[in-house]
Each structure stands twice: as structure tokens, then as C-alpha cells.
Amino acid sequence: MKKVIFFILSLILNTSFLFAFQPLQPKIVVGGDGIYNSLSAHLFVLKPDGKLWSWGRNNDGQVGDGTNIDKNLPVLINGQSRWKDVAAGWGHTVAIKSDGTLWGWGDNSFGQLGLGNDYYSVNLPTQIGNDNNWVEVYAGGYFTIAKKADGSLWAFGDGASGQLGNGLFTSSRVPVQVTVPIGVSFVKVSTGFDHVLAISSNGELYAWGGNLYGQIGDGNSGNDKDVSTPKQVGSETDWALVSAGWQFSYGVKNNGTLYVWGHNTGALGMDAGIALLTPTLNPNLPPLDLSSLRTVISAGLYNGVALNAGRLWIWGLNNLGQLGNGNAPNGSLFPINIDTEPGWLTIAVSGKNVIGIKTTTQTSLDYTLWTWGDNQSGQIGDGTNDTFKQIPTQIGYPDVYIEPSQKDFGTIQLSQTSIEEVFALYNTGFRSLNITNLSVTGHSSDFIINSSNCLDNPISQLSQCNVQIKFNPAFAGIRSAYISVDSDASLDAEFLIVSGIGKALVNVSISPNNDYGFVLGDGINCPSSICN
Structure with missing residues (x-):
């Protein structure tokens, strides 16, 4: 499918580029209980470009795509919106957009979306209040905790066990402040x-x-x-x-x-x-290397996982392949290592599913998305609904981001060519990207495009190719073109926009020296203000 997505990327392995905004560390989350509803599990990946993808159980709209139909492939949430944090509960989802606003969707039976009494459930992201200073969010079973920029914590949803932290054992359908001890952050x-x-x-x-x-x-x-x-x-x-x-x-x-x-x-x-x-x-677990960015601990339903400098340890039940060692249904009371090299970047477990991001080596630019465990609602995300997957299964799409997203070349005389501008196309997805063509509509003859660097070879994850464009106007006046990328990326087409003004070079003498409208001639039709 065609698409161009305008994105700025930084490597997740301690390397950064100088772009217009700070890219995100990719985040993965798993929601769903697996106790009261064995089919309940929905998963999210927040990519470095701030785009949010989801799949799995969707009976309460917790995926957030506007339906209540389970998804066995990742779907993009809320179009081209940019997000900076996401959390998944047992049937609800909460997330923060890049502008600091807080949003929720899915089950709201206990008020865990913080939307008051107006909704029992919603299947599209719905804004929670009007504040724009939210920085982190966490989702429990049927409640939510969110953090503001000033460090204060706010909670909403089920509070019967005191989990809202406000001194009460009652639920709240709107955010209430957690009573943090004085002097504690x-x-x-x-x-x-x-x-x-x-x-x-x-x-x-x-x-x-x-x-x-x-x-x-x-x-x-x-x-x-x-x-x-x-x-x-x-x-x-x-x-x-x-x-x-x-x-x-x-x-x-x-x-x-x-x-x-x-x-x-x-x-x-x-x-x-x-x-x-x-x-x-x-x-039973070796000491974790806390100096590594690849060290993570995650507690789920009947399982636990730990990353120790990129090495994966896991323990607990294995009735649906949660251990990822191909040995279902035999579980393990003690941590077992299921990899052969330190390639994992991050990991998360909840319900009866595990999701992880790994790279091929410690310094590789490639990163891939993997899931395993229960799959009755499509939680694996590979397009199937098998009972379960008992070994890590790679999923995900390639994705494109182009920087800059548009360019005005200014005014160029018809006999001249502008300086070359370089547009970088980044693969921000989870598989290698294949670009087959750049399609140009509009004033295509006015722009010289060199895209051979992008068409010759697949573009690996977190890598780029460059497109060179020059403006060589064939006619006077405003000229523009829309350039779309034909590729195996997953979204519908958007466009890179290029424009400029062609200025005719003519010998015209106007007397008296006033602007009398348009100057007409052979091949000339322009306001006198842009004609020589």
C-alpha cells in the first residue's frame, strides 16, 4: 500500500539524530485479565515516531479503532495522532498525547476512564478533562493512575480496595488526587x-x-x-x-x-x-545489571519476566505457551533463560500474553516486535486466531516517515534550477521496508526527482534512504506537486508537498513605470510584478 508518514527518528540504542522533535523510546503494554474472561487481552506498541498501534480483544472497544470487533493484526489508533505514553488495564486503555492531554477508551464500568457518568464504554480515544500537563499514565485492573508534570498523582476508577490512594475505599468516576506523604516524590x-x-x-x-x-x-x-x-x-x-x-x-x-x-x-x-x-x-534469578537500558522487570497474572542486560528470563504457568520455550503446558516455578544471545530491548507480560522488542545485536539498528501466549482473540497479532503460540512470533509492519514533510523552493527563474534539497525517508516500523516507486501528481515536469537511493535495496528498521529534489520551473507562476511513496508499508497514502514560483525572464518596457496588470506574450502569462 502507498503511504508517506512524516517522522523524525532517533536510534533507541544510545544514538540520536538532530531532528525537529525528540523521538520516543518504544513502549509495549499488555492489558487483559485472563481470569474472569479468558479471551481478554489487548496489546499496544508505542513506536518512536509517537504512533500507537493496537490489536487483540476488543469487546469493550479497548483497542480504540472505533469498533468492538477483535483484531488479529495491529491497527493504527487515531490516525496520525502522536502519543507519548500508553497503559492498558483489564478492559480499558489510557494514553497521553504529545500535547500532554489525557485520553481513555474501552470499559468504563467502574469509571476507570475518568469520563464521569456519561459513558459505560467507548471505542474511540476520548479526552479526559481539559488539562494538558499529563506526563505518565498507569492502568490497573479497573482503575487508572496518572501523573502530572508537577509530580502529583491522580486516580480514578475502582477504589473498593483503597487503590485510588485518597484515603477512601470508594470508586471515583473522575480524577481524584492521591494523598502522597508530604515531602515525598x-x-x-x-x-x-x-x-x-x-x-x-x-x-x-x-x-x-x-x-x-x-x-x-x-x-x-x-x-x-x-x-x-x-x-x-x-x-x-x-x-x-x-x-x-x-x-x-x-x-x-x-x-x-x-x-x-x-x-x-x-x-x-x-x-x-x-x-x-x-x-x-x-x-533463583541472577542479580540484574541496572546499568543496562535493557534491564526490565514485569509482573503479570501467573507469570513474571525479567530482562538482564538483554537476556530474557521467565517463570510461572505455561498452559498457553506463556514461557515461550515451546514446552507447553509444562510451567516453571523458577526463572529460566529462553534466549541464546542478549538481543532483547524491552518486555512486558499480563494476562496470558508476553510481548517484547528485540534487536539482532547490541549495536544493531534493526529492531523487531515479538509476541507469544494466548491467541484466542488474535492477541499474537500475526493475522491468526490459533489457540496459542508457545514460541516468540514476529509481527509488525514496515513504516515510513519522511523529513521534511514539505518544501517551498521559493522563486526561481524559468532558465534556472534551484539548489538540491534532500528528503530523508526513514523506516520506523518493525520489518524491512521495500519502496517500489515515487508517484508524482501535479506539476511533475517542474521538479527533478532522484530516488534511486531508495529503490535499489530494502531499508532496514531505523535506517534511511534519501530523495533529492530540484525545482526547475517549466512555466511561470505557482507550481506544486504531490509525491507519494509506493511501498509495502501498512497505511494509506499521504503526500510530500513541494512547491515554488516560476519567474519568467522577458524584456518588457513599461511606460509609465506602473503595474498595468498582466504582461502577455508568446509563452508568457504572468503578473508584471514577477516578470522582468
Whole structure:
């Protein structure tokens, strides 16, 4: 299909280009419970260009494409809108646009979209309030936490377990401020089914919400031990990472060691047994290298995953291939490594699905998107609806971004040619891009286009080719052309716009020296103001 997408790109591997805006670190999220609705899972990828793609379960419109039909291939959300953060709950989605506005879609039965009482569910992104200073967003089971630029946290949705953090055990259909202790600033936040974990700027661990299985980590358990405001867990100040799962928790300290607590049926990476009511060292995972940008921890439903400098470790259930080792249904209580080289960039798990981005080597410019696990609603995203995939399956499209998106060459005399302008075409997708042709409509004879650099070879991910264009006007007056890229990218055509003014070179004497309208002659038809 044809398309041109105007995009500015930075390499995700510590390399950057000098473009007009700062590209994003790609982000992947998984929503869906897999408990009460075994088909429920929807996935998102936020690409470096700020475009948002989604697929999977869509019964409540949580994909956000304007339908309530499951999607087994990624679809672009909200056209060419640019986003900077996204989070997925058990049936809802919340995201922040590049302008700082907050949006939600999907299930709103508990008010988790923050839209008040007007909607039970929506299947298109719908703005939440009018503020434009949102910077981060997190989605729990049926609630949402969002962070503003001033560091304040706001919550909405199900609050029966105190997960809104405002001192109450009631739900709210509009954002309410989390009661953060005076002098405390949270730099990391993670939402589980009904509890929240956070790390302060001083490295302290805080938690609030449901505590049925001790997932708060304060030594208590039971519904009567839920916590309705952020509570410090222990007195240590060396916490670096946290991830909240279904009813269990992970935390990583500055030395890279993993601590686990809460529900203990196999997702803690240790011998299953009674719930752990306080953070407990897990000796089965090697210390994580926190100096690496490729180190991640993620807690799901009955599984956990960790990236250690790009190496993938995973544990828990495997009834639907969640471990990705091809050995379903045999699960693992202890972390197992399922790769042969440190190629993973980031990873996420939720419900019964795992999604990850990896690169071929530590310094490669190529990056690819992979999913595995349950596929009954098309969650894998490869166009199938098989029961499950038990090994990582590559998905995703190539994508095009062109910079600059338009160019005015100014005024050029008919006998002259402008200086050459270079337009860079970037592949910002997840597969190699093949460009077959550049189609020109409009005043095509006025522009000299050299696109051989883009047509000779496939363009790998995060790579570019260049198109050179000169303006050589054949006629006087305003000249313009629209240039579309014919490629195997996934979106409909848009256009690169080029324009200029052709100025005729004629010998005309006007007396008296006034503008008498148009000067006419053989091959000449122009206002006298642009005729010589």
C-alpha cells in the first residue's frame, strides 16, 4: 500500500539524530485479565515516531479503532495522532498525547476512564478533562493512575480496595488526587490488579490498595488489611525497580537482587506455598545489571519476566505457551533463560500474553516486535486466531516517515534550477521496508526527482534512504506537486508537498513605470510584478 508518514527518528540504542522533535523510546503494554474472561487481552506498541498501534480483544472497544470487533493484526489508533505514553488495564486503555492531554477508551464500568457518568464504554480515544500537563499514565485492573508534570498523582476508577490512594475505599468516576506523604516524590509507579507500588526519589518503597495476599508487603494480609493511602514498606532506601502483578509484587534493589511478595502460586519464581507478606529475596534469578537500558522487570497474572542486560528470563504457568520455550503446558516455578544471545530491548507480560522488542545485536539498528501466549482473540497479532503460540512470533509492519514533510523552493527563474534539497525517508516500523516507486501528481515536469537511493535495496528498521529534489520551473507562476511513496508499508497514502514560483525572464518596457496588470506574450502569462 502507498503511504508517506512524516517522522523524525532517533536510534533507541544510545544514538540520536538532530531532528525537529525528540523521538520516543518504544513502549509495549499488555492489558487483559485472563481470569474472569479468558479471551481478554489487548496489546499496544508505542513506536518512536509517537504512533500507537493496537490489536487483540476488543469487546469493550479497548483497542480504540472505533469498533468492538477483535483484531488479529495491529491497527493504527487515531490516525496520525502522536502519543507519548500508553497503559492498558483489564478492559480499558489510557494514553497521553504529545500535547500532554489525557485520553481513555474501552470499559468504563467502574469509571476507570475518568469520563464521569456519561459513558459505560467507548471505542474511540476520548479526552479526559481539559488539562494538558499529563506526563505518565498507569492502568490497573479497573482503575487508572496518572501523573502530572508537577509530580502529583491522580486516580480514578475502582477504589473498593483503597487503590485510588485518597484515603477512601470508594470508586471515583473522575480524577481524584492521591494523598502522597508530604515531602515525598514518586519517580516510579506500577499498578497491579488492585494495588499500587511506587518508589520515591529517595529510593523508598511505598504501596497501597488491596492486601488480600500480602501484596502490600507490610506483613499483613486479608481484605480488612487493605491500605487506602501510600504506605512506606520497610525503611530501606535502596529500591530501584518495582512491578505490581495480579495480587503479588516484585521489587529490585540497587544491587540488582529481586525481592518478591504476595500471592505465591508460581508467579514469584520460588517454591509455591503460603503467601509472602514482606519483601523476600528470590535467590533463583541472577542479580540484574541496572546499568543496562535493557534491564526490565514485569509482573503479570501467573507469570513474571525479567530482562538482564538483554537476556530474557521467565517463570510461572505455561498452559498457553506463556514461557515461550515451546514446552507447553509444562510451567516453571523458577526463572529460566529462553534466549541464546542478549538481543532483547524491552518486555512486558499480563494476562496470558508476553510481548517484547528485540534487536539482532547490541549495536544493531534493526529492531523487531515479538509476541507469544494466548491467541484466542488474535492477541499474537500475526493475522491468526490459533489457540496459542508457545514460541516468540514476529509481527509488525514496515513504516515510513519522511523529513521534511514539505518544501517551498521559493522563486526561481524559468532558465534556472534551484539548489538540491534532500528528503530523508526513514523506516520506523518493525520489518524491512521495500519502496517500489515515487508517484508524482501535479506539476511533475517542474521538479527533478532522484530516488534511486531508495529503490535499489530494502531499508532496514531505523535506517534511511534519501530523495533529492530540484525545482526547475517549466512555466511561470505557482507550481506544486504531490509525491507519494509506493511501498509495502501498512497505511494509506499521504503526500510530500513541494512547491515554488516560476519567474519568467522577458524584456518588457513599461511606460509609465506602473503595474498595468498582466504582461502577455508568446509563452508568457504572468503578473508584471514577477516578470522582468
